[in-house]
Amino acid sequence: MTPAQAQEAKERLEDAHARALSLGTIKRIEDTLSTLQSSFVFPIDLDLARPESPSGWDSDSEAELAFTPKNKPVHVYEYALSGLLSKLDAVDSFGDEAIRGRRKEVVNKVEKALREIGKRVEESRER
Template sequence: TSPKPTSEPSPSHQTPPVAPRSPSPRRYTAEEVDAAEKIQTFWRKCRPLRAAHASIASLTTKFEQAKSAFTFPATLDYTLNGRVVSVPATGGDVSASDEGEIERTSEDASLAFTPTNVPVHAYEEELNRILTKLDGVQSGGDELVRNRRRELVRKVESEAERIEK
C-alpha cells in the first residue's frame, strides 16, 4: 500500500511568508516642492480669513436678533436736575421740530438707571459688546473682511445713535 496523496503540502515543503515590500520613498522635483509650498501657504492664509468671515457672520446674526428683539418701554426715565422724570418713549422716531427741544433738555438730562430703563441699558450694552468683538476681528489685510466689518460697525453704531436719541 502506498501513502495517499493529500491536498495539503507537508509543513517541511511550505515557503515562508514574505512581508510585503513598502515602496521606496518618492523623490519630489523642485517644481513639485515649490507647488506644495504655495498650496500650503495659501491654505494657512485662508484659515484666519475663514475664521474672520465666520465671526462677522455670527456677529451680524447676533446684531439682527438683538435689534429685532428690542422694544422701547412705553416710558423712559431721565435724571434732570437731581430728580427722575418719566417721559413717553419715542422709539427714536422724533420729528425735526421736537428734536431741537429734546436736544436742549437732553444736555442736562441723562437716561436714569431705573427698572423702567433696564431694556434700553441692556440693549446698549449688547451693542457695545458687538462693537468690541468686531474690533477683535483681524482682517489680515483682506479687503473683503475689512469692508464687511466696517459695514457692520456702521449699522451697529447707527442703531446705538438711534437708541440714544
C-alpha cells in the first residue's frame, strides 16, 4: 500500500467513524425523547394567567401558562424537548442523506411532542 492509499484509507475510516458517531448521537437523543415521553405526567389542573397590560388586565388577551409549581412539569418538559431540538441541530450530517433523514425523523418526533403538549395546554384553557 502506498502512502497515498494509506492516507485515503485512514480518511475513509475517520469519515465512517464520524458518521457512526452522528447516528449514535441521534439515537441517544431519540432514546431520551422516549424516556421523557414515558415519564411525563400532565398535571390535572393548570394555573393560567392573563398577561398584564399597562391599564390592568387585558380581557382580549389569551391566558398564558403561569410559572407556578403546579405548572412546573409542563415547563420542564417543554424545556427538555426544546433542548433536544438544539442537540439535534448540532449533529453534523457530513452531507450524508441517511444522517439527514434520520435527524429529520427525530426532529419531527420532538416537534410532534411539543405540538401535543401545546394542544393539551390549549384544552386546559378552554375548560
